[in-house]
Amino acid sequence: MTRTRFTGVQRLIHWTMAVGIVAMLFIGVGMISTIAPDYVPLITLHRTLGAALFLLVLVRICVRLFQGAPPLPASLPPVMRLGAKLSHWALYGLMIVMPLLGWGMMSAAAYPVVLFGGIRLPPILPQSDALHTLLWAAHRWLAFAFFALILLHLAAALFHALVRRDGVFEAMAPLPRRDNEAA
């Protein structure tokens, strides 16, 4: 029997991370554009949530390797198939790379990486102005690319749900739809 939906664990992780990643992007651009007292808790939250999401994406990848994914509908044109594949790869890549860039750029600037609860992460790179500048720019511009890709992903998901109605959205929907129960 081929599954038509991602497993419950996969859907739970997908939606938890979706909320987390979107929150990270908003916290990121919000915190760096304010001098208000919120800046201090926001940046601590940014580091903490970013570290947690990094652990979660590692778990997610393991789960994906073991549990696989339901096949895309046969009716899907090859271009869309390719687009789906490439964009999912890119999303995974960014989920892995963004936290490492954040952690690396702080290390290169000799900032202590302090999370909520007084947890300290060790530096992963030596102090270096050149590295800091590179990673800082990468963290910033990849964050914008990440947001654009998520908008595209969101649009595609809604396109599947509302226009094509081909079951792709239901495959990741948090709750099953009644008329899909047969699966």
Added chain:
Amino acid sequence: MSRPSPSRNPFIPLAVIALVVAGSAAAFAYTAGWLSPQRLTPTKVVAALAPPGGPALGHRRNHAKGICFTGEFQSNGNGAALSTAQVFTPGTYPVLGRFNLATPNPNAADATVRVRGMGLQITTPDGDVWRSAMIDAPVFAVSTPQAFYELLQSAPKGAEAMKAFIGRHPEFTAFAGWAGTAPWTSSYAEDPFNGLNSFLFTDSAGTSRAVRWSLRPEATPVPIAPDELAKRGPNYLEQEIAQRVAGAPQRWTMVVTVAEPGDNTADPSKAWPQGRRTVEVGTLVVKQVEAEANGPCRDINFDPAILPRGIRVSDDPFPAARSAAYARSYDQRTAESKYYPRTPVTGGAKP
């Protein structure tokens, strides 16, 4: 299986999708401040620090002239009654710091800069890092970060603008009084350095108290008139402190002042009343002085919100504003390092 067929009129769903995407993008732009040009961002504050000719590339956007030092902090254990931070348990902890002048111009002559500062970092074996940036004035110039931004905008506009500024921010007069009357010294070693901002110390019982800290020099201050200081040369302070420390380590006592209920902990322009409990927590010993260009303090951000466990920010709005602005300054200056060679051009360094 009763899967519905593709909808025949896709216009409404497509409009819904377009709305959702556009709405998300707008929310993002709003959060980033792109739709609110009046928001006071760290970038704006840092830009306002720049002199008319633009910032000195590769250098700190404020307190740009400075020299590195290393040494140690000898903790006497008294501070443990106030905070659980390891730095207050008796012992000796490594220190990295920077003596500096409050000017955006790294080549300013010493006698032209009224305010002097110190950046300080103390690290402890538990991995905690405590950074602080302090000045010799006993109070800060203004009550809020917004007022500081206004000051930066008013000062270059001349006497009329400053008069209007002081009308709106009468707290400025306490600082101006100090600047006009306090004696100058001819050595960093004779200056006190005050944290001015309040922070919360938490003790082992979990009680938090608002405090401010200061470094009091062991050396006796010898007053000097600014024009006398000018005669000694534009970089006298750096030469003097390097020589003095080479001769003998220089010391400061760290004093923590504890607020009482009702004291204004949110406003660094207001001194707390006399008679507050003070605790001498240890001694800063400066043992070595090194040029900034390739020294260990160069690429350090003495961000006052970098604190060990046992110390937190209080209701004082400055540390957050400073943390945001210092990060921006740091991002900019480290990206410009090619304009500030690591080996000083005038240093005559030989292999």
